[in-house]
Amino acid sequence: MAEASLLAASIAVLVGTVAILVNRVRTPAWVRDAQLTLNASAVTSLLLLVCGALLVALVLAFGIFLLATRHGVVGRAMVCLAATGIAHLGVTVRRH
Numbered sequence: 001m002a003e004a005s006l007l008a009a010s011i012a013v014l015v016g017t018v019a020i021l022v023n024r025v026r027t028p029a030w031v032r033d034a035q036l037t038l039n040a041s042a043v044t045s046l047l048l049l050v051c052g053a054l055l056v057a058l059v060l061a062f063g064i065f066l067l068a069t070r071h072g073v074v075g076r077a078m079v080c081l082a083a084t085g086i087a088h089l090g091v092t093v094r095r096h
Contacts, residue, residue, distance in 0.1 A: 003073035010077035017084045049089065056085035 024030045063078030 006077050007073045007080075010080035014080045014084045014087075018087050021087055052085065052089050056082050056089060059085060 059078055060082035063075050063082055066072075066075030066078055068075075
């Protein structure tokens with residue numbers, strides 16, 4: 001029961017994050033403010049993007065490892081978490 005709840009919560013977080021990001025990206029004022037914030041330093045923007053990509057890769061690798069070792073529900077939850085991170089990175093890349 002706890003594993004199913006974890007999987008359901010992970011999927012809910014993924015869907016909610018994507019819905020919020022899609023809604024925010026459609027708002028020109030939010031995109032302009034986000035660009036102004038991230039354009040303060042190109043090095044900072046690149047560092048955040050690289051660290052985010054490494055974190056997503058680590059979480060995805062851990063999820064695949066868990067799936068391979070027959071911890072299916074927790075592995076799927078980690079893959080959903082990685083997909084949420086990919087959605088965040090997609091918005092970051094799209095803004096630049």
